[in-house]
Amino acid sequence: AAQEGFDADEVESELAAAGHGPLPVLAVVGRPNVGKSTLVNRIIGRREAVVEDRPGVTRDRVTYEAEWAGRRFKVVDTGGWEQDVLGIDASVAAQAEFAIEAADAVVFVVDATVGATDTDEAVVKLLRRAGKPVVLCANKVDGPSAEADAAMLWSLGLGEPMPVSALHGRGTGDMLDEVLRALPEAPAQTFGAALGGPRRIALIGRPNVGKSSLLNKVAGEERVVVNELAGTTRDPVDELIDLGGQIWKFVDTAGIRKRVHLQEGADYYASLRTAAAVEKAEVAVVLIDASESISVQDQRIITMAVEAGRALVLAINKWDTLDEERRYYLEREIETELAQIAWAPRVNVSARTGRHMEKLVPALETALAGWETRVPTGRLNAFLGELVAAHPHPIRGGKQPRILFGTQAGTKPPRFVLFASGFLEAGYRRFVERRLREEFGFEGTPIHISVRVRE
Numbered sequence: 001a002a003q004e005g006f007d008a009d010e011v012e013s014e015l016a017a018a019g020h021g022p023l024p025v026l027a028v029v030g031r032p033n034v035g036k037s038t039l040v041n042r043i044i045g046r047r048e049a050v051v052e053d054r055p056g057v058t059r060d061r062v063t064y065e066a067e068w069a070g071r072r073f074k075v076v077d078t079g080g081w082e083q084d085v086l087g088i089d090a091s092v093a094a095q096a097e098f099a100i101e102a103a104d105a106v107v108f109v110v111d112a113t114v115g116a117t118d119t120d121e122a123v124v125k126l127l128r129r130a131g132k133p134v135v136l137c138a139n140k141v142d143g144p145s146a147e148a149d150a151a152m153l154w155s156l157g158l159g160e161p162m163p164v165s166a167l168h169g170r171g172t173g174d175m176l177d178e179v180l181r182a183l184p185e186a187p188a189q190t191f192g193a194a195l196g197g198p199r200r201i202a203l204i205g206r207p208n209v210g211k212s213s214l215l216n217k218v219a220g221e222e223r224v225v226v227n228e229l230a231g232t233t234r235d236p237v238d239e240l241i242d243l244g245g246q247i248w249k250f251v252d253t254a255g256i257r258k259r260v261h262l263q264e265g266a267d268y269y270a271s272l273r274t275a276a277a278v279e280k281a282e283v284a285v286v287l288i289d290a291s292e293s294i295s296v297q298d299q300r301i302i303t304m305a306v307e308a309g310r311a312l313v314l315a316i317n318k319w320d321t322l323d324e325e326r327r328y329y330l331e332r333e334i335e336t337e338l339a340q341i342a343w344a345p346r347v348n349v350s351a352r353t354g355r356h357m358e359k360l361v362p363a364l365e366t367a368l369a370g371w372e373t374r375v376p377t378g379r380l381n382a383f384l385g386e387l388v389a390a391h392p393h394p395i396r397g398g399k400q401p402r403i404l405f406g407t408q409a410g411t412k413p414p415r416f417v418l419f420a421s422g423f424l425e426a427g428y429r430r431f432v433e434r435r436l437r438e439e440f441g442f443e444g445t446p447i448h449i450s451v452r453v454r455e
């Protein structure tokens with residue numbers, strides 16, 4: 001009865017569009033100015049029109065969802081990654097590194113009107129070594145006369161160059177068909193979970209917060225399991241650690257242990273590592289240094305994890321350094337600066353003394369449970385019905401938009417679709433999220449709410 005204004009097929013197709021299993025990840029890499037961002041925009045174009053709100057998230061996304069021929073996948077835009085501190089070669093290599101670690105397939109974009117450069121050749125080497133499927137996009141082939149330029153790119157040894165004009169859309173359909181052939185149905189990184197394998201944890205935080213110390217503490221005190229479990233030996237950059245009688249997979253520990261300190265662009269590389277680790281993980285432990293002020297960099301790292309839709313645990317490290325006064329200010333700071341993740345379970349730890357290490361596992365379990373929570377449609381609508389009756393949307397311009405019906409379209413993280421009779425203001429959507437959390441928990445997980453409007 002609550003579904004007035006929608007027919008069953010419509011609801012179903014909206015849900016299919018909003019439903020979220022784990023999606024395979026496509027990375028788009030290439031030199032600056034070859035047209036990566038233009039191509040990504042073309043690939044995701046159709047989905048940008050969806051009215052969507054991600055509470056607490058204000059930053060530009062680098063990961064988008066796309067759909068082609070009925071299949072959905074994620075696209076990582078590396079176009080914004082060119083930074084002044086890095087030379088072109090370094091930034092392109094970093095993209096390739098990301099693609100190697102986090103993507104299931106890669107679109108390598110080359111400017112066909114320029115031809116293959118030394119930088120392009122270098123990336124080809126990296127990509128080949130990774131063994132991930134690569135689709136070669138010969139871009140800026142705006143008309144038939146430029147197709148000969150595309151053919152020249154056979155020389156890269158990546159197979160057939162797909163002639164494309166990202167700007168005009170020419171050839172992008174054929175290229176996307178090729179992408180679908182290259183992409184696995186489900187991301188490789190979730191095979192473990194699908195088979196009941198170990199949960200995947202990323203330890204993230206800015207340099208010197210204590211990631212490697214924490215890792216050593218948990219790996220040192222507990223038995224370190226050598227990669228001997230069947231099916232878990234594929235990725236040598238991860239470590240299996242027995243915590244509280246359960247085996248957990250700490251992803252990208254190689255990156256934490258390596259501690260590469262580059263003079264220039266170190267932060268930049270650190271943030272790429274974080275992005276890659278977060279992509280691979282189910283739950284992220286964000287470390288904050290209690291002895292220092294919470295910084296923009298901390299915020300950015302948290303945003304990355306939230307944006308990626310991962311479960312999240314907040315670990316305030318170096319608790320041993322606190323005196324009364326600092327502790328007072330730290331609490332105020334956490335309250336104001338980390339308000340966007342007020343829902344995350346928090347542990348106050350010291351990687352140095354081992355304080356409260358035993359609280360880590362319960363926090364991880366809480367966050368993962370919230371992340372996987374599914375609210376039955378009946379219960380959700382009973383709740384929404386009461387909510388709307390008690391707190392109707394404010395009247396705007398003589399109209400009063402109303403939530404008609406809602407459903408949880410997915411988990412990991414929980415995703416909701418609300419069908420409404422008009423545009424819901426951001427403030428009201430935040431209110432709905434707050435009440436959803438009060439009612440159903442969702443501790444330790446971002447939740448995603450999209451609104452479909454029937455005008």
Ligand code: GDP
Nearest residue numbers: 031032033034035036037038079140165166167
């Ligand atoms: P990125 O740095 O690789 O992300 O490249 P951009 O997407 O920002 O594109 C760089 C420039 O190339 C822009 O001026 C685009 O308009 C242009 N461009 C991108 N794709 C094409 C194309 O297919 N044909 C032509 N002629 N120009 C393109």
Ligand code: GDP
Nearest residue numbers: 207208209210211212213317318319350351352
């Ligand atoms: P990473 O860069 O995040 O891996 O940080 P590290 O683990 O290398 O730690 C950076 C510095 O902080 C080192 O000097 C550590 O000894 C120190 N440190 C790490 N955890 C703690 C802690 O809990 N208490 C104190 N006092 N120092 C810590």
